[in-house]
Amino acid sequence: MFALVDCNNFYASCERVFRPDLNGKPVVVLSNNDGCVIARSNEAKAAGIPMGAPAFEYEKLFEQHSVQVFSANFALYGDMSSRVMDILSGYSPDMEIYSIDEAFLKFTGFEHFDLQQHGASMRSKVLKWTGIPISVGIAPTKALAKVANRIAKKYPTETRGVYIIDSEEKRIKALKWLKTEDVWGIGRQHSQRLYRMDVATAYAFTQLRDDVVQKMMSITGLRLKHDLEGIPTLDMEEAQIKKNIATTRTFETNYTQYGQLAERISTFASACAEKLRLQNSCCHSLMVFIHTNRHREDLPQYSRNIVIKLPYPTNSGIELTKFALQALKQIFKQGFAYKRAGVVVQDFSQADRLQRSLFENRDERHVPLFKVVDAINTHFGQQKVRLAAQDTKRVWKMRQEKLSPRYTTRIDDIITIHV
DNA sequence: TCTGGGGTCCTAGGACCC
């Protein structure tokens, strides 16, 4: 059996842990730049705030329902996530962290365990130790565990947050209940096509012929179908090193000058380099893109990206910045108001097993240099040491007007308790 | 005025190899 454990309204729940006065009240968390709603408490959902809602369009509704609005505090969410995952890892030797707020657990050899009780124990321990409410779905396959989790979340009173699909009757009932577009792995495009074929539930999807599914949704869709039928097809995945690393941002204001963009691109390239070093990778190529604001039809639009092959693999912030700026020079055009840009590094190899070339002029001194830079920045806080090409005052330049304290990762932000 | 960020996998088609 597999369990899918999912934190309820994760970001909103994190904000509530240190603000219990917000329990029972509508809470939303905004994306970077305070742009869109990316998390909602149940009360906020009930108030009619959709996922992805642009904040400025919903200000009135926020006011009407006294919604508590927060800027994204990823330092807090990341730390809370690792606390939750630590606890869950005690419930099975085989765990896959699927996202910041979700994990699969595999129960092999748990035949003599009462899994209902096992799930209930996870739930109460995570709640007691972290303050985060979770839902647990347990079933013979990963896709069915996802379905079970959805049921647990939808009917918290009846299920007490834990639901098990352990019989054919329960499986059929669950699949008939689940709408096509809510199936894990069926997105908007496919669900629209499926509706045109009168496939409105997960059950109807499993009644399609294998070749029909494969033709329409490739091997990925067929695997999903089998998993929903109760045939374990999707297995646990090993934590892998990333194959792409991106650092991209929407700007607080429009940038029209090359110099402004160059500073941003330098910061993004440095951040990519740091993430590369963290997983011990070097990249062989890099992509830079710049976009104007696509929502402004009154302004001239321009959007381009360029991929640069590097002469040698690297994870040096100095080198990546140099190459990223070369790329930017090639695509920058005067006369546009830029709103978004980013750097994506790709084609990785392991940093300590590089294939070297006879003619490369790689500066070996960067390796020890960035070891020191990373050590200093870890010890004294993010971006204490930066390249001169980066802004010396601010790093991300985002609007974050409603940022909560970093309660768990910053000594100055620890709460004081008055007895 | 204001609209997020970061990933994965699969397929088809073209270029190229022997």
Add this chain to the structure above:
DNA sequence: TCTGGGGTCCTAGGACCC
């Protein structure tokens, strides 16, 4: 009239996830 067979690698685009 008739023009082989079997591969690999790369890229772009489409779909999906949180």
